[in-house]
Amino acid sequence: MRKLNLLYIIPCVILMSCGGGDSGNETPIIPPPPPVPSPLQATLVFPENNKECTEGIVENDTQSTVNFQWNNSENTDTYEVNLKNLNTNNSIRITSNSNAAQITLSRGVPYEWFVISKANGTNQTAQSEVWKFYNQGPGIENYAPFPAEAVFPKRGANLTSTNTVKLQWNGGDIDEDIVSYTLLFDTVETPVIELGTGPDNFMDVTVSPGQTYYWQVITFDSQGNSSNSEIFSFRINS
Template identity: 45%
Template structure:
C-alpha cells in the first residue's frame, strides 16, 4: 500500500511528539550537582590569644601624650588566630563604662586611653566569606598613672547567681563574686542588695573578707539587684556594676 503525502507528514509528526515525550523537557531534568566544582566551605575563624596588656596587671609601657599627660597610647597585642582575616578590638573603661573600638588586619593596634584607670579588653576574630566570629578571653589591667603607688581593686564580677539568671524558688541564696587587685591587697567587700523595682541597691548586707555571702534571704517571684564594693588595705575602693537575678 502506498502512503500519500499527507499520511507521511502525519507519521513524522507523531514520531516527533513521541520523541519529545520520552526525552522530557529541560525543566524536568534533575539538577546537576556541582561535584568537584563546588567551592569549599569557608572555615570559621578561631579565637585569638591575648598577649599584652596582660590580665590583672599594671600596664607601664604606654607612650604618654606630650599634649595631655592624662592619656597614653598603648599597643594592644595578641597571637594570630586560625582562619582569620581581621580583628576587632574592644577596650572598656571600667570606671566610666565607655568603650573604644579598633579594627586591625595584623596582631596589634595602638589605642589612646586614660592613665591611672582600670580597663578590660577582648578581640573578635573575623573572616571574609563568613558571618561567623570568635571572641577571645577578656583581660583586665590598669593603665599606669602619674605618681600612683597603690591602685584601687578591679570592680568585682558576679559568679552566682549569674547576672540575669532565673533561679528556682528558694528562701535564701548564696551571693558569690570574683575580684582582683594589681597590688594584691584587697581587705574587704561590702554587699548591697535590693528586691523589687529599685535597680540601684542601697541596702548594705554588711562586709566580709570572703568572696561569698551565704544565706541571703530572698522571696519567690521577686527580682533582686546587687552590687559589691571592694576596698583594699590603703582605703582605695571600686564598686561593681549592678547585677540582677530573679527568684521564680
C-alpha cells in the same frame, strides 16, 4: 483457468529519530561552594591580665597610647578589639586587619579587653578571653582594686524558686592587697542596703519567689582604695 499472479507490496517503514538525544544545550550543574570555615579564638598577649601596663607612649598627663597585641587566629580576616573603661563602663570597638592595634587610653584607669575574630563570608565569630589591666598613671604607687565580677548568679539570671541564695563574686588587685568587700543588696535598681563587710567573696541572702534583686560589691584594699562593681541582677521564679 488462468492463474493470477498476485503481487504483495510490503510497505517499508522508515524510523527516524528525533533530536532529543543531543545534550549540548543542557545547563551544567554547578556544585555549591564549600562552606567558609569559622574563625577560631585569638590568644591575648598584651596588655597582660591583672597587671599594670607600663609600656605605653605618654601623650600628656591624662592620656597614653598602648599597642594592644594578640596572636593570629586561624580562618580570620579581621579582628574587633573591645575595650571597656571599668571606672565609667564606657566601651569602644576598634577594627584591625592585623594582630595589633594602637589605642589611646586614660592614665591611671582600669580597663578590660577582649578580641572577636571575624571571617568574610560567614556570620560565625570567636571571642578571646577577657583580660583586665591598669593603664599606668603618673605618681600612682598603689592601685585601687579591680571592680568585682559576679560569679553566681550571673547577670540577669533566672533562678528556680528558693528562699536563700549564696551570692559569689571574684575580686582582683594588681597590688594583691584586698582586705574586704561590702555587699549592697536591694529590690531597687540602685541597691543601698548594706548586708555586711568582710574578707569573704560570698554571702547568703534571703529572697522571695517572683522577685527581682539587684546587688553590688565594693572592694577595699589595705591602702584605703576602693572600687564599685557593676550592678548585677537576678530573678527568683515563682
